[in-house]
Amino acid sequence: MSKITLTHKSKIAFVTDENGTILPTVQNFYNYCAERKLMGTKCMKCGAIICPPRTICPKCLKDKFEWIEFKGRGKLLTYTIIHFPPTQFQALAPYAVGIVKLEEGPQLSGMIKNVKVEEIRIGMPLQVDYETAIPKEWPRWARYFFKPE
Ligand SMILES: [Zn+2]
Numbered sequence: 001m002s003k004i005t006l007t008h009k010s011k012i013a014f015v016t017d018e019n020g021t022i023l024p025t026v027q028n029f030y031n032y033c034a035e036r037k038l039m040g041t042k043c044m045k046c047g048a049i050i051c052p053p054r055t056i057c058p059k060c061l062k063d064k065f066e067w068i069e070f071k072g073r074g075k076l077l078t079y080t081i082i083h084f085p086p087t088q089f090q091a092l093a094p095y096a097v098g099i100v101k102l103e104e105g106p107q108l109s110g111m112i113k114n115v116k117v118e119e120i121r122i123g124m125p126l127q128v129d130y131e132t133a134i135p136k137e138w139p140r141w142a143r144y145f146f147k148p149e
Pocket of ligand 1: 044045059
């Protein structure tokens with residue numbers, strides 16, 4: 001895990017406070033995904049590590065965080081196969097959506113790709129990768145997915 005500077009220079013519009021601090025919002029989480037970084041936050045009071053970020057710490061209810069970069073690796077806790085997806089994902093069906101326990105601790109849900117659905121196993125090591133295209137439909141954020149290591 002490495003800290004990043006908060007005076008972040010990017011073409012992507014990060015949501016910041018009046019001091020230029022990048023706020024712990026879901027939009028900013030996806031802004032980092034567009035930079036191919038899986039970022040979470042660490043509560044500056046109790047040390048809880050949270051991903052995707054929230055504006056309030058679920059453990060101690062404080063609202064001061066620092067961003068930390070995750071390795072993007074974890075193990076599959078559970079998954080489901082989607083056969084009847086929402087319209088925008090219809091071309092992908094059937095596909096798998098899983099919950100991955102990240103090495104840093106948090107559990108993150110996401111699509112599992114680059115593997116046949118029948119070869120997916122609970123406990124398999126997965127790593128985050130990023131879609132190269134920004135979706136045409138809202139929300140037009142860069143998307144991450146999981147794939148086998
Ligand atoms: Zn906390």
